[in-house]
Amino acid sequence: MxxxxxxxxxxxxxxxxxxxxxxxxxxxxxxxxxxxxxxxxENYKSKNFPPLTLNHYVDVFVQLVTKEFERIPRNRASDNLTRVQRRALIDLGHLDDIVIKPSDKGGNVVLWPRSMYEKEASRQLRDNVCYKRLTFNPLSKYKQELAAILELGVEEGVITQKQFSYLLPEHPAVATLYLLPKIHKGLENPPGRPIVAGNNSLSEPICRYIDHFLKPIVxxxxxxxxxxxxxxxxxxxxxxxxxxxxxxxxxxxxxxSIRHADGLEAVEKFLLMTDFEPETCEFILNLLRFALTHNFFLFGDLLYLQIQGTAMGAACAPSxxxxxxxxxxxxxxxxxxxxxxxxxxxxxxxxxxxxxxxxxxxxxxxxxxxxxxxxxxxxxxxxxxxxxxxxxxxxxxxxxxxxxxxxxxxxKKTSTNSLLHATSSHPKPLISNIPVGQFLRMKRICSSDTFFEEQAKDLTNRFKERGYRQQDISKAYSRAKNTPRNNLLMQPKQKNPDNQGATEKSKGTCSEHRSSQE
Incomplete structure (x- = not known):
């Protein structure tokens, strides 16, 4: 191996x-x-944790450490909301007839009538080309199928036993679907962008693994x-x-819109243009095929299987x-x-x-x-x-x-002032550096000083609306103004310049491979 x-x-x-x-x-x-x-x-640690009751000494150790933690003084953060605001948030959370979601673009918070939200989700899920209703939970069956793929990868020497343990979650959760309102396409009855939240799901680790290989290709x-x-x-x-x-x-x-066969064909062709071993390419394709054809999720109390396209929310979806x-x-x-x-x-x-x-x-x-x-x-x-x-x-x-x-x-016209408020309970260095980052962004985008001054004035007003001190705003503005724009447009340095020799070697390998394919 x-x-x-x-x-x-x-x-x-x-x-x-x-x-x-x-x-x-x-x-x-x-x-x-x-x-x-x-x-x-290689370095992913096992998530398995032995029961504490197996060893009395471990149990005693945990109790002692817990007591030490309890003795640590706690600095209670001051509440940056008034009682009225806090009460309003609690009341909103108890309302069953609305769904609170961030807008798809623009940084807005949208209160979406639940009836409209569920109607839009039903409209999309009724698309028989993309989705299929399931009458049972296939998690156990799918887990066995994934285990078989991973076991083959271990046998062929593509992955190690440690990687096998990482790629096969012991207690996976069922993914859930939610929608983000596209208010930039209409404030009345906006369409929703479907997102599959797959945190701790069966496919989450393999999607990260797949993306590890596809990103350099992209x-x-x-x-x-x-x-x-x-x-x-x-x-x-x-x-x-x-x-x-x-x-x-x-x-x-x-x-x-991506049909599974078309997407897999594209990935296969690009993998064949690399210097990966054939077994590695086949293993990546098998994992990708599994992730695409086993993407099931919960909406409400109903289970669905996506039969076309990829889940927006999966780590490998953009690649x-x-x-x-x-x-x-x-x-x-x-x-x-x-x-x-x-x-x-x-x-x-x-x-x-x-x-x-x-x-x-x-x-x-x-x-x-x-x-x-x-x-x-x-x-x-x-x-x-x-x-x-x-x-x-x-x-x-x-x-x-x-x-x-x-x-x-x-x-966008629907964009609002979504800058983090200066009184937010975040670390002070983080808050004080937000104006610096935003003014530098303006300087980077604006190709002329006139454009920059216009945008800086608008940005200053938006920071003031969010409670920032004039001193911090002026300091950030001056730093951006005095930074040459060319410096902000420079190509970032490679993280690992020592790989240059290996890169040159890879050029020849891939050129030879392309010639043989053509």
Whole structure:
């Protein structure tokens, strides 16, 4: 049996990229370091705890330690709520006809009538393509099936016995479904985003394990956008033609739209482009197949099985969805390019949000989007375009008269002042550093001093509304103002630069593998 470090390689090869760098935002052609050293999974300690009654000395020890803890003086935190506010919270908690949830976007707290909440959940769960009612609890049966997969992994030397114990929970809980209201799509009768809370569930450990391997693949995709800073860094200094359009696309209901066969095919193809052993690839696919086909959950007092898509809430769901769309992008840019593809440049994607530049007419753009929507992947794209500006994530991009792209902060209309209140019972250093982080974020996003000053003024007012001291606000503002924006856009340093040699070795391995596949 190989060592644990052999089972989780330190580096991973980049899957095949797109052929034309003009189409790719920031074209990522270097091999990504996976950081798959395996230590994260080697060192998981057993959760088994022996009964204290087995040993009298242990029992006495626990009693003595407990008494010592009881002698420690307790500093009771002062209540930062008035009696009226505290009473109001208790009364709200006792109301059965409302459901209190955070909004899907915008940081709001939403009081959702329970009848409306349950009606929206029923509407989604009646979709026989995605969900199926269960008449029994399959937990014991599913646990046995997972144990068989893991035992095979141990026999083949893919995982150790310690990893087996971690990946198979002894007393798993049943996952539950809840909805987050999408009030940005409508304040009256808003749709809900389904989230499966799988904490301590049967699939939670294997989903984390799967994500450990898929994340490096996702980060090496040519279209991959890590975050807002990554987008700003790549668009910095870009000059566009006079007739260029900024276009954003959104993949509708991505997580529930991915057919299991299509998603597994995408992951398999990308795994085969790495230097993982065949047994490791097969083991990851078996675990992923189990996680997809055994995702059952409770809503109310009814059990459901998800038969299409992946659970939003699973640790591997974003990476899985990224791999799926990565294969689709590979098809449209390399294998089966649609007409007018040559009019696309700077294509980048943050999970299901796509940004690109269009060098054609509006009618041609419509024709191009129709072709993208005519696919065998069950993908449906909606899009917006702008000749002078376009919002993407939390940034408003503007095309200036000289063709250069400027950026400003974008906030949705439904966004509220959700900054943590200064009197919140959090550590004081944490609260005092919130203004610093927020003003630095403004400086990073705003491409001009004028934009920054406008946003800083608005941010100052919002901090004052939340009880922050003017001294802390001014200090944070000055620090951000005096920080060069280029410093905030710099590429973060690699956590483990010593892996460079291993990365170079992985490049050759993966290139040879791709050549043999082609």
């Amino acid at each position: 190989g060592s644990e470090r052999e089972l989780l390689p330190a580096t991973i090869g980049r899957p095949g990229g797109f052929s034309n760098p003009l189409w790719i935002l920031g074209s990522r052609y270097s091999v990504a370091t996976a950081g798959c050293s395996g230590s994260r999974y 980060e090496s995709l040519p279209s991959y956008l890590r975050d807002t800073t990554d987008i700003l860094r790549r668009l910095d200094g870009i000059q566009l033609d006079q007739d260029a359009l900024l276009v954003t696309c959104d993949v509708e209901a991505l997580y529930t 899985y969805a990224n791999c799926f769309l990565g294969l689709w992008e590979r098809r449209i840019f390399m294998l089966e390019p649609p007409a007018l593809i040559e009019k696309v440049s700077l294509w980048g994607r943050f999970i299901d949000d796509i940004l690109f530049v269009w060098h054609g007419s509006i009618d041609e753009l419509g024709s191009f989007m129709d072709q993208l929507n005519n696919n065998n992947y069950n993908i449906k794209l909606t899009y917006k375009y702008g000749r002078t500006n376009m919002e993407f994530l939390d940034v408003l991009f503007n095309i200036e008269s000289d063709g250069y792209i400027s950026s400003n902060v974008y906030r």
